[in-house]
Amino acid sequence: MFKLSLLDRGMKKIVFATNNVHKLQELRQMIGGMYEVLGLADIGCHEDIPETTGVIEGNAEMKARYVKEHYGYDCFSDDTGLEIDALGGEPGVYSARYAGPGHDSEANIDKVLKKLDGIDDRTARFRTAIALLQGDELHMFEGQVEGVILTERHGTGGFGYDSIFQPVEGDGSTFAQMSPEQKNSISHRGRAVARLVEFLKSQQ
Ligand code: IMP
Numbered sequence: 001m002f003k004l005s006l007l008d009r010g011m012k013k014i015v016f017a018t019n020n021v022h023k024l025q026e027l028r029q030m031i032g033g034m035y036e037v038l039g040l041a042d043i044g045c046h047e048d049i050p051e052t053t054g055v056i057e058g059n060a061e062m063k064a065r066y067v068k069e070h071y072g073y074d075c076f077s078d079d080t081g082l083e084i085d086a087l088g089g090e091p092g093v094y095s096a097r098y099a100g101p102g103h104d105s106e107a108n109i110d111k112v113l114k115k116l117d118g119i120d121d122r123t124a125r126f127r128t129a130i131a132l133l134q135g136d137e138l139h140m141f142e143g144q145v146e147g148v149i150l151t152e153r154h155g156t157g158g159f160g161y162d163s164i165f166q167p168v169e170g171d172g173s174t175f176a177q178m179s180p181e182q183k184n185s186i187s188h189r190g191r192a193v194a195r196l197v198e199f200l201k202s203q204q
Helices: 002-010 021-031 056-071 105-115 180-186 188-202
Strands: 012-016 035-038 075-084 123-134 137-149 165-167
Touching: 012 021, 021 035, 021 188, 056 075, 056 123, 056 137, 075 188, 123 188, 137 188, 180 188
Parallel strands: 012 035, 012 075
Antiparallel strands: 075 123, 123 137, 137 165
C-alpha cells in the first residue's frame, strides 16, 4: 500500500491511445522520466475506438477525445496514412484496411502495386498526425517523409508498406531494408513523436 501510494503521487499519468506494445515502449523510453505512460489496456479500454472522420488529424483527435471523455485521462493518439499522388492520395486514412477489413499488409501492398502498374509517377509520402489533449487544450503534431513506391518488394524488416516505400532521403534502401534506428531518424512517426516530445519537455 505504502509503496503504491508513493508511486501514485510520483508522476503525472498520460495515456497513449494505442495497443501497440512497440509504440508504447518507444514513448516510455522518451518521456518516461516526465510521465507515466499508460496504454489502452492499462486503463481497461478494450473497445474499438471509433475513427470515422475520414482524415488522419480528425481520427487522432477523435481517439484522444474518446479516452478523455470515457476515462478522464490526458491523452495523445496517433494516426498515419500513406498518400500516393497518382492515386489521388490513396490509401491515405484507409491505409490499414486498403484491401479489406482484415488489415492484411501483403494484400494492401498487392493492391497498391496493381493500381500503379504502368504508371510512371510513383511519388508518395507517409504522414503521421498526433493529437495531444491536455485538459481541454488540443495540440497537434505532424511528421512526414517523402518517397517513391517501387515496382516490387525489397527487404523484410518493418511492417505495413515498408518494403515498397523508398524514402528520398537515404541510400536508396526501402524502409524494410533499414534498421529500426535508421528508419526512426527520418520516418513520419519518428518526426511527429520528436515534436510531441519536444513540446512535452518544454512544459517541464
Ligand atoms: P497506424 O495509424 O499507425 O495504425 O497506421 C495505419 C496503417 O498505415 C498501418 O496499418 C500500415 O498499413 C500503415 N503504416 C503506418 N506506419 C507505417 C510505417 O512506418 N511503415 C509502413 N506502413 C505504415
